[in-house]
Amino acid sequence: MSEFASRRAEMLEWQLARRGIRDRSVLEAMGSVPREEFVRPRDIDDAYGDHPLPIGDGQTISQPYIVALMAEAAQIGPRSRVLEVGTGSGYAAAVLAAIAAEVWSVERMPELAATASERLARLGYANAHVLCSDGSIGLAAEAPFDAIIVSAAGPTLPAALREQLTDRGRLVMPIEERRGWQELVAASRHGDAWRRESLGAVRFVPLIGEQGWAPRPAPRR
Structure with a gap:
């Protein structure tokens, strides 16, 4: 076993399985994607x-447990079409692509989007597609989605994302309801009704966009 394969095995046992991740497809995906x-x-x-x-660019790759927790909460299957908001380096998109039929990932920063797209293609994740756009308004051209995962914290669940979800679909996203405090929530759609559960306190970068937070003004020189 290679050094990194050994580290992945340790991650699966100590960071994921022992902390309650049970979805076999999520564990297998996390074990197959080369995080390095x-x-x-x-x-x-x-x-x-x-x-x-x-x-x-002030962005991060989430810790393995959070990536696994969000993927498990989204209840993704092999036929699922998934929207990810906040591509970053592309790691979570690769994990999702190892489970789902198709993944569309939206990143607002052009350089990150281009790098992630190249990386995913090089590593063989042909069912993961990266676009540079405002993720807070989703991707209407490819909707509806069976699951939407947002890797940035907004003030509320964006209306555009809720509208682009299939019935019984799930939206997993951190919400910053009070300054400095974020809650990871999983919301499921049931016709016009919504069910929402808390997955605990988290810390994410802000969701910048039309239905998220306004960008901070550039500092004066």
Whole structure:
């Protein structure tokens, strides 16, 4: 077993299974995706640490447990069409692509989107598609989606994302209801009714966009 394969096996046991991740497809996907390919070269020795890592432009790759928790909460199957908001380095998109039929991932930062798209193609995730756009309004051209996962915290569940979800579909997203405090929620659609459950406190970058937070003004020079 290679060094990184050994670290993935340890991650599955200690960070995921022992913390309650039970979905076999999620565990298999997390065990198959080479996380070391999605971090900066300077961080490669810490790729499987139980914490997020910076990837540039003020963005991060989420810790493995959070990626697995969100994927499990989305209840994705092999026929699912998934929308991910916040591609980052592409790691979560690769995990989702290892489970679902098709993944559309939206990233607002052009350089991150281009790099993630190239990386996913190079690693063989042909069913993962990356677009540079405002993820807070979703991707109406490809809707509806069976699951939507948002890797950034907004003030509420965006109306556009709720509208692009299939009946019985699930939207997993962190909500920042009070300054400095975020709650990860899983919301499921049942016709016009919604059911919402809390998955605990988290810390994500803000969801910037039309139905998220306004961008911060550039500092004066």
